[in-house]
Amino acid sequence: MTTQTLPIYQIDAFTDVPFAGNPAAVVPLSGWLSDDVMQKIAMENNLSETAFFVPCDGGEADFHIRWFTPTVEVPLCGHATLASAFVIFNQLGFEGDLIKLQSQSGVLTARRDGEAIVLNFPKQPIKAETVSSDVIDALGGVMPVETFGVVSRDTDIVAVFDDASIVRNMRPDMSTLAKLADRGVIVTAPGDKTGLDMVSRYFLPALGIDEDPVTGYMHCVVAPYWAEKLGQVDVVGYQASARGGVVACKIDGDRVHLKGEAVLFVKGEIVLPA
Structure with missing residues (x-):
C-alpha cells in the first residue's frame, strides 16, 4: 500500500x-x-x-x-x-x-x-441566560450567583460562584452534562490565592472532552468578566483541572492578550x- x-x-x-x-x-x-x-x-x-x-x-x-x-x-x-x-x-x-x-x-x-x-x-461577549436545574444538579447542586451565555459560541454557558473552593472541588456528573445538547459549561469564581484573580474550569463532555485542562478561549470569556468586576486591565487566571495552568490576561478593548x-x-x- x-x-x-x-x-x-x-x-x-x-x-x-x-x-x-x-x-x-x-x-x-x-x-x-x-x-x-x-x-x-x-x-x-x-x-x-x-x-x-x-x-x-x-x-x-x-x-x-x-x-x-x-x-x-x-x-x-x-x-x-x-x-x-x-x-x-x-x-x-x-x-x-x-x-x-x-x-x-x-x-x-x-x-x-x-x-x-x-x-x-477576540473578546467573547456574554449575554444573560438562565441555567437549567438539570445543569445545576449535574454540577453538584450549588446555586451559582450569576449565569450567562457566550454570544459567539451558543453551545457554552457560564456559572459564576462566590467561592473558589466550589470550583476547585467540583465533581460534575459528566453523563448528564453530555446529554445537554452540545453544551459546554464554564464555572468560575474569584481567585483564592495571592496573584490569582479568578479560578475557572471548563467541562464539555457533549463535545468529546470531559474537562479541558487549560483553555485560552475560555479566558477570553472569564477574563473580561473579572476585569470589569475588579476594575482592572490585567488579570491572572488559574484553570483548576487535574493538570492545571496559569494564564496571564490583558484586556485591550475588544481584544484579550493571553x-x-x-x-x-x-x-x-x-x-x-x-
Missing part, C-alpha cells in the same frame, strides 16, 4: 514543564486535507484539540489555522494556537517575532515574548494511505 507521511508534534501549552498545562497536537500542512481526514486524525489523537495550519499565499496572514476536537471542528482555540505558534517559532524556523494566523474567528496573532508567547484573541509558555513533548510522523 502506498502511504504518505505528515509531521506531527504534541505540545504542552500554558506550562513551562512537561506533563502540565494542556496538551495539543499540531499538524503543519502544505495544503488542506479533507475535513473528514482531519477529523479522523483529531479523533485518533484523542486530545482536546488538534491544530492544522497551512501557509497563506499572500494576504495579511502568514498561516491559516483550524482546530478540531475528537468530534467537531471549533471556531477558536487558545492552547492549540499557542502550541502551533511554538512549533512555527521553534521547529519550523520562522523568522520574526510575530505570526499572523487567519481563522474562523478572524486574524489572530502570536508574539514571541522571551520564553513566552502572547496571543491576541500569555503563556509551551514545551515540546512528542515529535513524529503520521502515516496515511496515499
Whole structure:
C-alpha cells in the first residue's frame, strides 16, 4: 500500500514543564486535507484539540489555522494556537517575532515574548441566560450567583460562584452534562490565592472532552468578566483541572492578550494511505 507521511508534534501549552498545562497536537500542512481526514486524525489523537495550519499565499496572514476536537471542528482555540505558534517559532524556523494566523474567528496573532508567547484573541461577549436545574444538579447542586451565555459560541454557558473552593472541588456528573445538547459549561469564581484573580474550569463532555485542562478561549470569556468586576486591565487566571495552568490576561478593548509558555513533548510522523 502506498502511504504518505505528515509531521506531527504534541505540545504542552500554558506550562513551562512537561506533563502540565494542556496538551495539543499540531499538524503543519502544505495544503488542506479533507475535513473528514482531519477529523479522523483529531479523533485518533484523542486530545482536546488538534491544530492544522497551512501557509497563506499572500494576504495579511502568514498561516491559516483550524482546530478540531475528537468530534467537531471549533471556531477558536487558545492552547492549540499557542502550541502551533511554538512549533512555527521553534521547529519550523520562522523568522520574526510575530505570526499572523487567519481563522474562523478572524486574524489572530502570536508574539514571541522571551520564553513566552502572547496571543491576541477576540473578546467573547456574554449575554444573560438562565441555567437549567438539570445543569445545576449535574454540577453538584450549588446555586451559582450569576449565569450567562457566550454570544459567539451558543453551545457554552457560564456559572459564576462566590467561592473558589466550589470550583476547585467540583465533581460534575459528566453523563448528564453530555446529554445537554452540545453544551459546554464554564464555572468560575474569584481567585483564592495571592496573584490569582479568578479560578475557572471548563467541562464539555457533549463535545468529546470531559474537562479541558487549560483553555485560552475560555479566558477570553472569564477574563473580561473579572476585569470589569475588579476594575482592572490585567488579570491572572488559574484553570483548576487535574493538570492545571496559569494564564496571564490583558484586556485591550475588544481584544484579550493571553500569555503563556509551551514545551515540546512528542515529535513524529503520521502515516496515511496515499
